[in-house]
Amino acid sequence: MTRKLLFAVSVACILTMLVSGLAMAKVKVPAKWDMETDVLVLGFGAAGATAAAYAFDAGAEVMILEKLPFPGGNTAVCGGAIYGTGTPVQKEVGYNDSPEQFIKYYSQIRPGMNFPEFVEILAYESADAIQFVIDNGAKIPAVEGLPGITMGGFERNYDHITPAMARSHWVDGGGKGLFQAFYNAVKDRPGIKVHLSTAAERLIQDPATERIIGVQAKKGNKTLNIKARKAVVIATGGWSQNVDLLTAYSPNGNNFKGAKGSPGVTGDGLLMAMEVGAKTWALHEVLESMGIAGSPGTYFTPFMAYTLIVNNDAKRYISEGAWTEPISEETLRQPNGEAYLIFDAELRARSEFDVTLNTVVPADKVIKANSIKELAQKLGLDPATLEKTVAEYNGYCKTGVDPMGKSPAEMSAIDKAPFYAIKSDPLPVMTTGGILTDTESRVLNPFDEVIPGLYAAGEVTGGKLVGYPGCGSAVTEAFVFGRIAGENAAHESVWDR
Amino acid sequence: MRTKLLEKIVKSSWFVLMLVILVGACVFAADEAFLADKHSKMGCKSCHTTGEYGDVENETCLKCHGSWEKLAEKTGEMQINPHQSPHFGMDTCTMCHHAHYEFENICKSCHMY
Numbered sequence: 001m002t003r004k005l006l007f008a009v010s011v012a013c014i015l016t017m018l019v020s021g022l023a024m025a026k027v028k029v030p031a032k033w034d035m036e037t038d039v040l041v042l043g044f045g046a047a048g049a050t051a052a053a054y055a056f057d058a059g060a061e062v063m064i065l066e067k068l069p070f071p072g073g074n075t076a077v078c079g080g081a082i083y084g085t086g087t088p089v090q091k092e093v094g095y096n097d098s099p100e101q102f103i104k105y106y107s108q109i110r111p112g113m114n115f116p117e118f119v120e121i122l123a124y125e126s127a128d129a130i131q132f133v134i135d136n137g138a139k140i141p142a143v144e145g146l147p148g149i150t151m152g153g154f155e156r157n158y159d160h161i162t163p164a165m166a167r168s169h170w171v172d173g174g175g176k177g178l179f180q181a182f183y184n185a186v187k188d189r190p191g192i193k194v195h196l197s198t199a200a201e202r203l204i205q206d207p208a209t210e211r212i213i214g215v216q217a218k219k220g221n222k223t224l225n226i227k228a229r230k231a232v233v234i235a236t237g238g239w240s241q242n243v244d245l246l247t248a249y250s251p252n253g254n255n256f257k258g259a260k261g262s263p264g265v266t267g268d269g270l271l272m273a274m275e276v277g278a279k280t281w282a283l284h285e286v287l288e289s290m291g292i293a294g295s296p297g298t299y300f301t302p303f304m305a306y307t308l309i310v311n312n313d314a315k316r317y318i319s320e321g322a323w324t325e326p327i328s329e330e331t332l333r334q335p336n337g338e339a340y341l342i343f344d345a346e347l348r349a350r351s352e353f354d355v356t357l358n359t360v361v362p363a364d365k366v367i368k369a370n371s372i373k374e375l376a377q378k379l380g381l382d383p384a385t386l387e388k389t390v391a392e393y394n395g396y397c398k399t400g401v402d403p404m405g406k407s408p409a410e411m412s413a414i415d416k417a418p419f420y421a422i423k424s425d426p427l428p429v430m431t432t433g434g435i436l437t438d439t440e441s442r443v444l445n446p447f448d449e450v451i452p453g454l455y456a457a458g459e460v461t462g463g464k465l466v467g468y469p470g471c472g473s474a475v476t477e478a479f480v481f482g483r484i485a486g487e488n489a490a491h492e493s494v495w496d497r
Numbered sequence: 498m499r500t501k502l503l504e505k506i507v508k509s510s511w512f513v514l515m516l517v518i519l520v521g522a523c524v525f526a527a528d529e530a531f532l533a534d535k536h537s538k539m540g541c542k543s544c545h546t547t548g549e550y551g552d553v554e555n556e557t558c559l560k561c562h563g564s565w566e567k568l569a570e571k572t573g574e575m576q577i578n579p580h581q582s583p584h585f586g587m588d589t590c591t592m593c594h595h596a597h598y599e600f601e602n603i604c605k606s607c608h609m610y
Contacts, residue, residue, distance in 0.1 A: 069603065070586035077584060176585040183585070220598075263606045296607050362576075 026275065027202045027216045036227035037063035037193065039489045040215055041235055042200040042269060045073020045262075046475050047458025048235035049182035050132070050482030051489070052192050058490030060230060062192045065217055067199030067264060071186075072179045073237050074261045074430060074459060074474070077297065080174035081152055081472030082133055082479075083167050084126035090166065092142035093149055097165040099123035104162035105155060110467030113282055117439050118464040122473075122480055129479035130169050136181035136188075139172040147172040153470025154323075168471040178475065195219065203232060203272045203454070211495055212276065212453035229496060231453045231489035234443070235482060238431035238459040239267025240286065246428060249283035252332050258293030260429045269460040273435045276454065279446045281462030282433030288328035290339065293425045295362050300324075300341060300424065303352040305410040307341040308393050314376065314385035316393065319404040325468070328426030339424050340379055342390070345416040367421045375419045390414050430474060434462035441485035453492065455485040533596040544596065558590040579604050 039055040041048045044066035056062045084090075085102035102123040106114070134140060141148050144166065152168025171178040186192050197219060204214040204225065214227040239245040240259045245267045247253035274280070292298045300307075305321045311334035318330045331339045347353055357366060369375035372390050376383035394415055400408035435456045436444050443454040458478040459465075465477055536544065544553045555565075562568065565588070569580035579593065579602065593603050 068606075069592045070589070072585045076586065176583065179585045294608075 026207075027204050029204060029206065029213070030225040032225075033214065033227040034224040035063070036214075036229060037061045038228070038230040038494070039063075039233060039486070040065070040226060040228035040231070041233045041486075042215065042272075043067075043073060043234070043236040043264075043458070043460075044071035044186075044194065044196075045235060045237055045458060045478065046075040046179065046182050047237075047460075047478035047482035047485075048073070048233070049186050050479045051233045051235055051455070051457055051486035053185040053189060054483045054486035055233070055490040056189045056192050056486075058487050060490035062189075063226070064186070064192060064194045065198045065200050065215070065226070066194070066196050067268070068262070069197045071183060071194070071196070072175075072262065074265060075182065075478065076175050076179035077262055078175040078178070078475070079299075079471060080147070080171045080176070080178045081168040081475070082130055082171065082178065083152070083470050083472035083476045084130040084169060085123060085165070085167055086127045087130045087169065089130070089140050089142050089149055089169060093144055093166065095149070095165045097167065099126075101162045101165060102126065102167070105153075105158055105165075106469050108158045108161060109154065109469045113285070113463070113466035115463045118481075121439060121484075122464065122476060125480045125483075126167075126476045128483075129476045132185070132479060133171065133178060133181035136184040138177060138181040140169045141172065146170045150471070152472060153468070155470070170472075198224070200236070200268065200272065203276050205276055206495070209495075210452060212451065213495055215272075227496070228453070229494045230492040231455055233441075233482075233485045233489050234269040234273060234435065234454070234456040234460055235458045235478075235485075236267075236269030236272075236460050237262065237265040238434065239270055240265050240428035240431055242266040245270070245283075246286065246431075249433075250286045250428075250431075251284060252286065252288070252329075252426075255332050255337055256293075256428055257337070257425045258291075258296065258427055260289060260291055260296045260299075260427045265430070265459070267431075269456065270434060273443055273454070273456065273460075276451055277445045278451060278454075278456075279436040279444045279448070280434065281436040282466050283431075283462070285433040285462075285466050286431050287325060287429045287468045288332075288426050289324040289429045290328055290331070290341075290424050291427045292362070292365055292422070293427065295365070296427075298360050298362065298365075300356065300361070300422070302356045303343075303347075303350070304341065305406075306347055306350070306352070306412055307343045308390065308414055310340050310342060310381070310386065310389055312336050312338055312381070314381040314389055316389055316404065319402065319406040321406040321410045331424075331426045337426065339426075340381070341422045341424055342375070342414060343420050344414045345418055345420075347412055347414070348420055361422065365422055367423070368418050369421075370417050370419070372414075372419055375421055379421055379423065430459055432459075432462070432465040432468060432474075434460050436463055437461055437481070439484075440488050441481050442488070453495070455489050457481040457485040531597055531599070532594055536596075552589075553591055553596065555588070555590050558594075577604050577608050 038060040039062045041052045041064045044064050052062045052064050085097045090097050106119045147170045149166040150168050151166045155164040200215045200217045202216040203212050206213050212232050217224045309320045367378050372387050373383040376386040394413040396402045397411040397413040441455045442450045443456050572580050
């Protein structure tokens, strides 16, 4: 009898939990809305700014919510490149590029992970992205270099398939200069309402039609229900600052000691879309780069190839001439996942070192010593092993033949005191998987059906950028699919009529 | 003799307790004084110049506090100078200097120093 009763009670409990769980899963449609607009854009980075500008031009009333007190997202803190083909700048420098060549190249990057439909759209619309930032005040000098244009990806690796072209267009003023253009596009349309320090938290879905009809947001400790008469555009960026999400999806997730980029990229949009049943794509994909945990603005790319990199055992483990991503991957497999970049006085004096060390590397992170032995002691490495590793490396520099395969042009003996070292960590820069949309930027459910009233663009989406084709490709993606999202959202019907 | 000592201890601990409460209250009160409270003698309209209550423009602050460059000089000793940020959009006074709630160092949302 007692057992039966217990059973009945537990069944009742489980049922109640289930039912209430189902009912609690979504924010209820509020009786009264605090604010309203036609198109509600979540996130004020490159994708959000583009979606807002194009939705506005298509005649919609537009509002942007940004959870941080400042706009910019990852774009404002990136190196300042935007990726494109067939641009006037390319032509002026002497690159005869075309969307067809772009597609051939892009298709080599992690085949099967990026959808050909997306790649085609990117190829034909990337020049518009570059024109857009120029029209909004960005300066891209027609020269090879920074600012200017470079081969910012793996173009040379696939030269045998399609001619290597410089497609990374570097804006004068770096990420700040690049985002300024996106910001100008919004500022020049005073009708767009911007709410900073306002975090979108949950989507509001009509239980009958399943259409997304608004958002629940937080400003300070105030909860706001904001109605979107036409559509919501998620442009909240990735989740490289969210350790839980990285751990849940990425194989290296809980090995990262920090992250790079905007503090805002915590995956809010991904979670909101998941709640309403969005399909996701390649959530495990993380773009990594060497830096220093706790100093997210630190990078070494201009000079890393010339250094000698050792692990905690004071041993070399990779060609320093490799790209920052494979170096990061390999470093994660080393003891404690740390690397030491070692160089000498002669290298230190080179402009690649000097400029970077004086601007983005905190001075107290550069360890200096008068001998390799002393350097090892300061770093806590075994002095004898480090001396041996350096001597071996110097030998390779002399012969010009490196067993790790580094190019002789990047090899320079480490023999002039003082000697320097920087302890460095592999860090996530951005996530390249995300919410899956169709080519109209509409968010799909797991059965590839459209979730009505919901669009997504930029880093929060997946299937367009896996393998990172080159510097600036994320910004181009943000523009191209942000524009599609904004225009389509503006053309949606109004649901509350 | 023993009772007297005990009494003394009890009395002095009361005294210490009162002191702790008093100091605590003062510290708490000081914490409660936000930027707006410190400017309260000037009246709301000295900051909210148009009479509308919203974000205060930089120029309003700088009218009394000098130029942006001068402020950068003042904080020049800091490892990361908050008044000389190389980043986009880090140029709004009220971003850190909130008038109606606690001061917040936005730089520290990314940089540890």
